[in-house]
Amino acid sequence: MTESKYTGSENILEVRGLTKRFGGLVAVDNVDMTVKKREIHSLIGPNGAGKTTTLSMINGTLNPSEGTILFDGEDISARSTDQVAKMGMGRTFQNIKLFSTLTVIENIMLGGFCNYTKGGLLRFLINFRESSRYEHEMREKAEALADFVGVYAMKDKVVSDLPYGRQKMTELGRALMLDPKLILLDEPAAGLNPTERAEFIDIMMKVYDGGTDLMLIEHNMDVVMNISNMITVLSFGRKIAEGAPKEIQKNPEVIKAYLGSEYKPVI
Amino acid sequence: MKNLRTSKAISIAAVLIVALIVPQLGFNDYIMTIFVQGLLYSIIVLGLNFITGMTGQMNLGNAAVFGLGAYTAALSTTKLGISPWLAMILVALMGWLIGLVLGYPSLRVKGVYLTLTTIAFNEIVRLCLQNMEWTGGVGGVRSIPRFHIFGFLINTPVRNYYFILIILVFVIFITYRIIHSKYGRAFIAVRDNVDAVETCGIKLSRIKVQAFTLSTIYGAIAGGLYASFMGYVSPTTFTMNLSMSFAVMLIIGGRCSIAGCIIGAFVISFAPELLRFLGTYYQFTYALIIMLALIFNPNGLVALGPKIKHLFVKIFHKAEA
């Protein structure tokens, strides 16, 4: 399965002249970037390079100071996060953002809030059969996803009682509940042990094979070099390089600004 | 899981039976009035739970909402001459209107500032009710008509008790459905991690206003029932102090729990009676108990149940060993 499940533009994401200023600080400076469909795109760079800020502008959490963002051909520069989410853009966070007092399954179910509904709260209250059917469908789907990301056994536990790695999986499950066309992952492998990391990569690849495109920020070079087709490198808010993993590994500027020495894959 | 459900069903049935028997126990009208108050306050606290308990925003304007509901019923029945039943529809609309008019601006203020805004709202409403001519000024509104139901006139505390008990059961049913739905989960999500709410495709402003509006509709309906129950309304009832009491009921009873809201409403309603023997020390003791309760049992009275059970199990094990 290499066909995208959605049609439209040939690029899932196009970013033009994206800039974010915080007061005097230019966190993201005139960045152009194109994420093609059926591509795993990585965004790398040193701490404070503006990676998270870029992601936040793409999904509408931050308003860009300048620039345009096209998602599957549609201009989403001025849209709010919930609108962008409804269009099929999922996101996970660098420092996990789960609903701490809710259970694992409730967290995952919330990810599908907008998909299982017709009308508002009043209709929900009046139309019993419809609302219980939606609730049931939503729970079934969430349970399937909990199983998929490996948290089914603890689905009724309060999410903050889970170990870090399982929380990350839950967050991914919640993002998948949207049926996203694209998921933005902010440092998905950070803080995971090697076993968990391998498991996470495995799951990400399955998500990708299911037709969802991925864009990730990652510091772990094994992850980046192994799974991405395209890499964009940011440093001090500027794009300093872009290309396939092989080119990026050899790029002298990237080595100087970020990698330190030439990346040697561990086999 | 099955066991849990049966034991829950049994306790609900037991509570309902006790609730039905209460008026037959020979309490005088004064005590019955406090019971009715407990029922009315339960409705308000269940509403407050949506905004303060679930989305986590402290609201100290609920006495004003209660008051506006009461005055809507009082004025529409006495001045326009409509039936109390029809007035209740106006009351619910009033609650909905307050929710929208107050909810959207309140999105712009957060935390303590929001709390202060709600306090200001409470005082503005109280002062308006007190000083405007057509609301009856300090004297309030008198001779508010009673409800008629199947030929019964709901005019005694006992009749009001049964009447409002039925309404409360209905309110609990609706509340239960909301809490255990995606809306209830979304309300809690706002409190737990506001940054992640919108990435789930939930419009934050909308969900906050929904929680807010639910609380104002509940508050107004309780007010409308109160007006007909008392037969008169006076602006001096709807003070900031009363708003504080509602918040205390919620927190003492237990946030996010239906049982907690109701326990809190009754405990605080009866507190002046139970502590009456303290005389002038009443205020002091009351405040002290609340303070200690908040420090040592922040999750409310409902959280005591499992704690006591745990203690018994421990003692039992010790005795066995």
Ligand SMILES: Nc1ncnc2c1ncn2[C@@H]1O[C@H](COP(=O)(O)OP(=O)(O)OP(=O)(O)O)[C@@H](O)[C@H]1O
């Ligand atoms: N809300 C904000 N207000 C002011 N400055 C900010 C804000 N958010 C980020 N910054 C600054 O913008 C710059 C880029 O931050 P960003 O979080 O995007 O970096 P990053 O590439 O994700 O770094 P890391 O690898 O450490 O996660 C940093 O200098 C940061 O301090």
Ligand SMILES: [Mg+2]
């Ligand atoms: Mg970052």
